[in-house]
Amino acid sequence: MDAIVVERCQGKALAGSLDTATDEQLLDQYRDFGDRAAFAALVRRYERELYTYLRRYLGNALAAEDVFQQTFMLVHQKVAQYESGRPVRPWLYSVAVHQAIDYHRRDRRHWLPSLDRFAGTNKDEMAPMAAALSDPAEAAEADDTGRLVREAIDKLPETTRQIVMLVYFQGLKYREVSEILGIPMGTVKSQLHAALMKLNRLLQIAGVSE
Amino acid sequence: MDEMLLGYLLGTLDESQRGEVEARLAHEPEWQRQLDLLQDRLQLLHCAMPLAVPPRGLAERTCRRVFAAAAAGGVLLSPEAPGPVGRSRWRWFDAVTATCVAAALFLLVWPAVQAGRINAQIYLCQENLRDLGVSLVRYSELNHGYFPRVPTTGRMAFAGVYAPTLAQSGLLHETRKVVCPAMRSGASVGLATAGEMPTLDQLQQMPDAELARWAPTVGGSYGYTLGHYAQGRYFDVRNRARSNFALMADAPASAMPGGRFDVHAGRGRNVLFEDGRVELVAETHWCNDDIFSNDAGWVAAGLHGDDSVIVPSATPPVLLDRDF
Numbered sequence: 339m340d341a342i343v344v345e346r347c348q349g350k351a352l353a354g355s356l357d358t359a360t361d362e363q364l365l366d367q368y369r370d371f372g373d374r375a376a377f378a379a380l381v382r383r384y385e386r387e388l389y390t391y392l393r394r395y396l397g398n399a400l401a402a403e404d405v406f407q408q409t410f411m412l413v414h415q416k417v418a419q420y421e422s423g424r425p426v427r428p429w430l431y432s433v434a435v436h437q438a439i440d441y442h443r444r445d446r447r448h449w450l451p452s453l454d455r456f457a458g459t460n461k462d463e464m465a466p467m468a469a470a471l472s473d474p475a476e477a478a479e480a481d482d483t484g485r486l487v488r489e490a491i492d493k494l495p496e497t498t499r500q501i502v503m504l505v506y507f508q509g510l511k512y513r514e515v516s517e518i519l520g521i522p523m524g525t526v527k528s529q530l531h532a533a534l535m536k537l538n539r540l541l542q543i544a545g546v547s548e
Numbered sequence: 549m550d551e552m553l554l555g556y557l558l559g560t561l562d563e564s565q566r567g568e569v570e571a572r573l574a575h576e577p578e579w580q581r582q583l584d585l586l587q588d589r590l591q592l593l594h595c596a597m598p599l600a601v602p603p604r605g606l607a608e609r610t611c612r613r614v615f616a617a618a619a620a621g622g623v624l625l626s627p628e629a630p631g632p633v634g635r636s637r638w639r640w641f642d643a644v645t646a647t648c649v650a651a652a653l654f655l656l657v658w659p660a661v662q663a664g665r666i667n668a669q670i671y672l673c674q675e676n677l678r679d680l681g682v683s684l685v686r687y688s689e690l691n692h693g694y695f696p697r698v699p700t701t702g703r704m705a706f707a708g709v710y711a712p713t714l715a716q717s718g719l720l721h722e723t724r725k726v727v728c729p730a731m732r733s734g735a736s737v738g739l740a741t742a743g744e745m746p747t748l749d750q751l752q753q754m755p756d757a758e759l760a761r762w763a764p765t766v767g768g769s770y771g772y773t774l775g776h777y778a779q780g781r782y783f784d785v786r787n788r789a790r791s792n793f794a795l796m797a798d799a800p801a802s803a804m805p806g807g808r809f810d811v812h813a814g815r816g817r818n819v820l821f822e823d824g825r826v827e828l829v830a831e832t833h834w835c836n837d838d839i840f841s842n843d844a845g846w847v848a849a850g851l852h853g854d855d856s857v858i859v860p861s862a863t864p865p866v867l868l869d870r871d872f
Contacts, residue, residue, distance in 0.1 A: 385607040407609065411613065509559070
């Protein structure tokens with residue numbers, strides 16, 4: 339009998355070891371025993387990572403929070419369908435990506451223009467970048483470059499943009515992105531490469547890149 | 549090469565692929581140059597998308613929302629967070645737009661709907677009058693050419709008596725036929741819905757107060773023609789199949805000359821002529837004859853055989869000389 343089976347037989351066996359339990363174990367625990375502490379641990383674990391993805395993709399802090407909450411609401415609703423052993427991270431991202439796309443489509447009319455996508459960013463959110471660039475001139479130049487790059491990213495096709503977000507910014511593996519977006523792994527690789535080439539061309543036109 | 553290098557930079561290569569890339573980087577300057585270029589590009593991406601710090605308490609709010617939904621047995625629709633702009637599918641702008649569109653559609657469609665309803669009521673009213681015309685003609689055939697008589701004296705001296713007369717002869721099967729579908733109020737509407745009409749005997753025997761209630765009702769919403777009074781004598785109406793003699797029509801609201809009409813949105817009133825024809829007539833005159841008053845202008849019996857005077861149910865055949 340392996341460890342997970344033992345834990346199931348013992349009910350809330352994870353209660354004392356939530357921090358060390360794997361994502362899969364936490365979700366098993368919530369599915370089988372309705373252990374809210376396990377669910378809360380999972381939400382806390384992905385709070386920064388998923389929020390960052392949604393914030394970058396949606397370009398709006400309030401929308402990102404809304405979709406973040408909606409993502410875990412769906413996880414709760416679909417937890418009975420979760421199969422033990424299935425990696426949780428791609429599953430979570432899969433839910434979040436589709437929620438974000440839905441939100442984007444639904445609110446297309448209200449989509450903030452590219453130039454303003456990070457205009458509503460609060461000081462806390464920007465803290466890491468501000469700390470990295472103490473020279474005002476350097477910070478202004480970086481901000482200008484960032485704006486141009488964001489514009490270039492916005493011009494990418496939807497799937498390509500998702501690939502760039504998930505692989506580069508979120509650090510997901512090609513295999514995971516392939517599973518999340520439902521496209522072959524070769525397509526993920528080639529589209530990411532094509533995206534970088536395209537970004538480069540767009541930035542050359544804008545005079546940012548050589 | 550680029551895909552391999554990209555995978556190398558992003559850490560997505562397996563062990564053997566990574567080893568292969570590192571070997572090439574060590575011996576092939578082109579690979580190193582390309583790696584530097586890709587690194588620069590990736591660095592640009594990083595500048596564009598800074599790390600985001602989640603708002604304080606996001607995880608706690610999310611858990612509260614999910615657990616509240618679980619406790620309620622469903623989905624909690626209202627997220628627990630400071631209301632973001634454009635959170636819901638419907639915002640005030642959508643609501644205002646939808647309301648304006650609905651109002652515009654309503655304004656566009658309503659006149660057509662209303663016109664259609666009025667046309668339908670006019671048509672159904674004409675059907676009633678046609679059926680009554682058939683009954684009246686059949687009655688005349690059974691009674692030596694005379695239509696139902698309106699007595700000049702006694703308890704039955706009011707125009708609406710034609711209806712129970714037809715009913716008693718077995719020629720009026722549905723009481724609702726004596727009420728125009730356009731009538732939404734008035735005493736006769738009850739007659740159409742209740743479907744009850746007193747017989748001639750019942751009218752004769754009922755107390756005066758009850759008779760007074762039935763007199764305006766029993767003839768329905770249609771007026772019926774009186775006979776004519778000439779040389780000191782009252783003559784009943786005889787069927788001569790005249791095309792210009794009005795037998796029945798939508799009755800005016802009052803028995804006074806020039807009484808107003810409440811039906812068919814002011815587009816006219818339906819008139820049944822002696823030849824069985826039914827027309828929507830805009831004027832109260834027909835071939836120089838005011839069909840709602842006699843030639844002297846009174847709501848009274850006609851002054852000659854072709855002077856039709858259509859009166860509401862409760863109106864008695866007032867007998868006035870031409871020189872009155």
